[in-house]
Amino acid sequence: MFDTTGGSRIPTVPASRVDLAVVGDLVPEGARVLDVGCGDGALLEWLEAAKHIDGHGIELSQAGVNASVARGLSVIQGDADADLRTYPDGGFDLVILSQTLQATNRPRHVLEELLRIGRRAIVSIPNFGHWRIRSQFFLWGRMPVTEDLPYSWYDTPNIHFCTIRDFVELVKEIDAEIVASFALDARGRKLSFKAPWWFWNLFGEQGVFVLEKRRR
Amino acid sequence: MDDTTAPTPPETGEAQRLHQADAPSSRVARFGDDRPLVLDAGITLSPWQIAYETYGELNATKSNAVLVCHALTGDQYVASTNPVTGKPGWWDLVVGPGLPIDTDRFFVICANVLGGCMGTTGPASTNPATGRVWGLDLPVVTIADMVRAQVALIDHLGIPDLFLVAGGSMGGMQVLQWASAWPDRVFAAAPIATAASHSAQNIAFYEVGRQAVMADPDWREGRYLDAGVQPRKGLAVARMAAHITYMSEVSLHSKFGRRLQNREALGYGFDGDFQIESYLRHQGSTFVDRFDANSYLYVSRAMDYFDLAADHGGVLAEAFRGTKTRFCVMSFTTDWAFPTRDSRTIVHALAAAGAKVSFAEIESDRGHDAFLLDEPEMHAILTGFIDAAARARGI
Known part of the structure; x- marks a missing residue:
């Protein structure tokens, strides 16, 4: 099983990507890992140094690819919607999709692909059910803009927002199971494990899920 | 020897x-x-x-050899x-002291x-x-x-394996062939603006060129050197046709447009009225001075015959099965001779084979020729890739 109790050991994680630190703690030693939407490759580089993984990435932005290649990572310029299909079944021990699902065209398809090519997937999502977001919507009647989700509705890359509860439903629909999960508050601290779903959905700014295909 | x-x-x-x-x-x-x-x-x-x-110099452990x-x-x-x-030199923006392929560090x-x-x-x-x-x-x-x-040649030089094999276009085909046929002798590979097989479109353009050479009476069934002549016109036409495929429509438009060459009005004849005509004629005639017509037939034919997937049961990934080589594949947005989809085919095959592969499509309006030109993004990625590979190899 994954160790989900370790604290943050990543020194240079930006505040808005606190999920990276938590994701890092879920990665087993020496795993073959694909990070979809790997940005500048900071997480993969850290995992290669700390967990001796065989790291691969997919990244849309030219700047991200440049930075990743300069770090010595194997990163393909591409996107989750188009490029996951080329990877063989079970080619990775772990596939990571960190804060990217909401920006894909077909989130359900992407999620299914993650579980086809990886024995396990770690997916983190911004929670659209968080109280700060709900309050902007209900009190002011405006599409929410927060520190973590700074885009206006007309220029956001995030086209498929969901809440933690929505995501849990989708996981059931695609016949996968959640083997570990937790919500993070605004400062990246884990919320209590004993808290019920409605509490996570209201107070978790991000949800982190470890998924596996359901075995029959 | x-x-x-x-x-x-x-x-x-x-x-x-x-x-x-x-x-x-x-x-x-x-x-x-x-x-x-x-x-x-x-x-x-x-x-x-x-x-x-x-x-540059081969180091004591013979671990810093690069083949371009x-x-x-x-x-x-x-x-x-x-x-x-x-x-x-044709790639003196990439190969030299302090450049991406640094001759102060590599042989x-x-x-x-x-x-x-x-x-x-x-x-x-x-x-x-x-x-x-x-x-x-x-x-x-x-x-x-x-x-x-x-x-x-590498055997002759006593070099056990290459740190890097790099090249663009047909050079990239050789890089792929090296990595496929001698995976244990290639630590890193950089195939740029290339393809795992020559497209029908490229075969077509080269066939036009070969037919132009062979239609020139001075070709003499290939024995022109015995007669002390050259199929100059045929080879020039071949070069002109091919050269068009190395440029992009946008670069042709911005460089030449419909501008006239050394005249104020149309000449109502078949002189080179347009700058683009003059440019292509110049490309053709200078090429003839430096290249052999039969060589053009042979080397272009070699490109036509290249089909790495066909050599592996039709499955390109099989060409790279189990490879330990790390790859950096690059293409250019306006390259229509070796378009990005050709590079993606290579990248997807490498990914399917579980290879360490990086890929970037470089924004450029200069078409296929971009790989030879001053393209800072390409040079930056190549530098990052080579430096990281050198660290991994301990050189």
Whole structure:
């Protein structure tokens, strides 16, 4: 099983990507890992140094690819919607999709692909059910803009927002199971494990899920 | 087998070029009957020779050797003055001190391809069996044959494996062939603006070029050198047709548009009214001065025959199964001769084979030729890739 109790050991994680630190703690030693939407490759580089993984990435932005290649990572310029299909079944021990699902065209398809090519997937999502977001919507009647989700509705890359509860439903629909999960508050601290779903959905700014295909 | 540097003869231009075919100004490795080259065509070539340049120093552990592979009309003078044209090396923006392929750190080798005309055995070389130039008596060569010749050279130099094999266009085909056929001898590979097979469109353009050469009365069934002539017009047309495919529509438009050449109004004739016509004619005529027409037939044919997937049961990923080589693949947005989808095909096959592969599509309006030009993004990625690979290899 994954160790989900370790604290943050990543020194240079930006505040808005606190999920990276938590994701890092879920990665087993020496795993073959694909990070979809790997940005500048900071997480993969850290995992290669700390967990001796065989790291691969997919990244849309030219700047991200440049930075990743300069770090010595194997990163393909591409996107989750188009490029996951080329990877063989079970080619990775772990596939990571960190804060990217909401920006894909077909989130359900992407999620299914993650579980086809990886024995396990770690997916983190911004929670659209968080109280700060709900309050902007209900009190002011405006599409929410927060520190973590700074885009206006007309220029956001995030086209498929969901809440933690929505995501849990989708996981059931695609016949996968959640083997570990937790919500993070605004400062990246884990919320209590004993808290019920409605509490996570209201107070978790991000949800982190470890998924596996359901075995029959 | 001997290894000599011939003194540069005094002639220039065409005479100089004909001299280079047998006695290049660069280094040359000659292989006798003890080291024949067995070709894909089923014919054994012997004796044969390969002309090459080197830059930088081989380190004590022989772990810093880089092989640069040239494109269709390139040569071994990757970063030094070409003895025929007097022009600087064809990739002197990439290979040199402090550049992405840093000659202060790496021992860089670049060899003229088999079938070429700058000192490696090709149709303009003398056939030792007859004392006359080979012409069309030379067996048709393939990309794999070119790489076999390079392997023999690397063996001759006592280099166990290459830190990096890099090249664009046909050079990239050789990079892929190296990585596929000798995976244990290639630590890192950079195939740029290339494809795992030549497209129908490219075969079509090169066929136009070959037909132009062969339709020239001075071609004389390939025996023009015996008669002291050259199919100049045919080869110039071949170059003009191919050159169009190396540029992008946007660069043609911005560089030339419909502007007229040295005149105020249309001439109502078939002189070169337009700047683009004048430019292409210039490209054609300068090319004829530096390249052999039969070499153009052979080397373009080698590109046409290249199909790495077909060599592996139709599955490109099989060409790279189990590879430990790390790859950096690059393409350019406006390249329609070797479009990004060709590079993606390579990348997807490498990913399916579980290889370490990086890929970037570089924004450029300069078409296929971009890989030869000042493209800072390409140079930055290549530098990052090479530096990281060097760290991984401990050099």
